[in-house]
Amino acid sequence: MKNEQDWEFHMYIRAIILFGFMLLLFAFIVSGKINSYVSPRMVPFAYMAMIGFGLLGAVQMFRGTAKNMEEEMNCGCGIDHRPKGSPLAQFSLYLIFVIPVLAGLMIPEAALDTSVAKNRGVKYGSGIYSKPSPPKMENEKSNAFKIDADEYLKDPDGYIKKMEKNATKQAGVDESAAGSDDARAYYASLVNTLARTNKIIVTPNNFMEVMAAMDHDIRPFVGKQMEISGFVYRESGFKADQAVVARFAVECCIADASVYGVLMSSKDMKAYQDDAWIKATGVITKSVYNKHPIPLMKVQHLTRIKEPKDPYVYPDM
Amino acid sequence: MLFFALPQSFLQMNTIFVSILIEALPFVLIGVFIAGFIQMFITEDMVARIMPKNKVLSVLFASFVGIFFPSCECGIVPIVRKLAAKGVPLHAGIAFMLTGPIINPVVLFSTYVAFGSTWEMPLYRALGAIVVSVFVGLIIAFFYKGDGLKAFDAGHRHSHESLSIKEKIWETLKHAVDEFFSMGKYLVIGALIAACVQTYVKTSTLLSIGNGKVSSTLVMMALAFILSLCSEADAFIGSSFRSIFSTSSILAFLVFGPMVDIKNLLMMLGTFKTRFVLLVVGSVTLVVFLFSLLI
Incomplete structure (x- = not known):
């Protein structure tokens, strides 16, 4: 049971990170800050990525629900899909993904000088x-x-x-x-x-x-x-x-x-x-x-x- | 206001970091979607049917396949990893990985525009990419024994044939998520390093080192590695060096950059065994260098 809870936790934290990226792009696009980062012709790709992250976040969220957990635990391929490594290693893995989201949302952008x-x-x-x-x-x-x-x-x-x-x-x-x-x-x-x-x-x-x-x-x-x-x-x-x-x-x-x-x-x-x-x-x-x-x-x-x-x-x- | 205390250079570094990510993420997402698609819809039988058995032919075949896939160097690593798991031989996978970000229409067209609407540079660039990938592919085919992939993916071969289309699409999306988390971390770290270098290292000093033919080629290759530009944008930067560097060293910049740079080196290290990555990077460096000296 312990493992199952762990796995569920990973499911949700990944979903949150994916939604975080979606939010980051959404915030940039809505506020117009996107122009401080990429040129206008790259903006359509940012829209696309925002939708992509939303979709993946929803998929991940859905994976975490109880019904699907069982399927995840025994998908029958004989491979353990769970993230490996010590709690510290897993923590730093997620930290790597959280950093850019926070850096983008919280640290003000600076024009090149x-x-x-x-x-x-x-x-x-x-x-x-x-x-x-x-x-x-x-x-x-x-x-x-x-x-x-x-x-x-x-x-x-x-x-x-x-x-x-x-x-x-x-x-x-x-x-x-x-x-x-x-x-x-x-x-x-x-x-x-x-x-x-x-x-x-x-x-x-x-x-x-x-x-x-x-x-x-x-x-x-x-x-x-x-x-x-x-x-x-x-x-x-x-x-x-x-x-x-x-x-x-x-x-x-x-x-x-x-x-x-x-x-x-x-x-x-x-x-x-x-x-x-x-x-x-x-x-x-x-x-x-x-x-x-x-x-x-x-x-x-x-x-x-x-x-x-x-x-x-x-x-x- | 905590951030008032941060130095301006840090804010700029952070902005460049976020900027590289915002630009690369859409292409990484495309990459992981395609990787998920390959995982679910491409079978080992299909690969076996399409891929030539002969080592030389399979390297040639893989070197040209990239014409049809608009991809960039950060999106292609997860695709190659999935292809390898589907039984694509390593030499063919690497040949595809090396040419894919260069010989596709989008990149060649941007090179055409950047070099004054002339076809010479894009053609040399495509030729260079193919020459390098054929050589490196053959080196791997004949001199590398082993599977080269890190262990976690080598044995990971599901049998998905029994699933319905709907289930397959669902599984594709799930695999895309997992792929994003296993590849994304290298992208983030690579973007961070590239942003630090761009902010704190004076690249213009680097330029003053390159005087001779050999040193200017090496300088341009080092620059391509450090800048970690997307292969769709690097032609514009490359063309700006025309006044101070020779055509051949700019060619080296354009061929080397999409094959090896900080962010995709980290992605390769996360996918392949370290010794194998060293072999690939070493032989790419050597062949690009020799090729550009001959042009």
Whole structure:
């Protein structure tokens, strides 16, 4: 009888844990907090998982009822299905499952900030996100400017050499690739559309597109006004009046978030700490980061803003 | 307010941890449902009929089956475990496990998008996955003696043929629950470790180590292991390294990550014998490394 009670206990605690996961997902979805964890295109999967956990929880609950217990105890396969191990081992097993539920429900979520950005390195301009292929890296006229500032600061010459070496390899790939014509056409039209306006307003929706377009060709953007918001990010080699206005871009979940931003300069920059959210309006100029052209925004107007409810931007597929 | 005392970095670590889980759980659930389905509806006879007897053919067959199953690396381990219990030979099961998360349409398409809508990278990636799985499958087929599975599942072969469809569905769900509890713990621990590493280790330093062809390939493989990204998202991260790393080392990142990373290593250790896992991980590492150097 003792065993039977034990087994029943396991049945119920497992049911509770499954319902716990369902509740966690339900709470995230209802409160909108789900957006702090995964990108919108993963949300349907969260719904699906919520239903799945509910179903499994109900199954498990039903297994624990007396009628079914008998069947569970002798399912006839000659295998003991009961959890093995000492009470302590069993306790820690369930603890492992309880931790994420409690961690999700009780510990407040934190938006990624500059400490994470420093760990990951920032991409100035687009670089990463490429619906069509980014332009060739090697020649000046294509104006690619993905830069890992950390690495650059450590060893400028070595870094540039590596950039050039890789770029040459990359060029080979790009030229042979079938889709690259489409890609170029896509970028050209993107650049055209954006460059037609005199003031480019960067919103969370077009953030990645603008970054990609400036990455493709900076020239049409030079002299344009731009309005952009994001958090302040600095690296150790920056001048006192320089900072990056940056956003995290999330593909699936925030574990894969990467940082994108535009370098800007303003005499008021000192007043803004790292991680402060700002809206900046200014004129795009072309700056050169050791042979690699990058956009530099000369800020005309700088204001502090509240951190947006959804701090991330999402590249759309 | 207890949590005001917690440092910001801890809160971020926790957020990344929960985020990895929220993203992975739906796919793990799909995995355990399929595992339960296999348990109840697939018989050893069926497996024997479909699976080629010849070792080489069965490895080849299993390497390509994954094209039809959109799965990711955390959902596939419980499936392989059930398949093995149904009499699928270990070399075929492992070949399926290695290619499944890479060569399915969803992952290949996201790789296509991430690499500028070109087919070269997804094709190399699929080729790499198949080459690795064939080699590793054959190594297991000819050099590994033993069943490789941890004891608890090896003898667990019910006879369910007598049950009605309704009963089978009920049993499928029950097995899915049990499977979730035996696999889920590794996922949780793996996600926790990955979140810690992402928060407290400066991965950009890692990048500055990789200068030569050999070291950059090793760095990218280490990065794939540490980041433990879902195979549907890793292409976007991989493509962001194009400016500083060679194509071949990014290929290594894309092929190695879905095969071996922190969370699925723990899941494998929970399913297979430790020595067997070491053999699989060791040979995968070696073959991925050599393959990417040749490309």
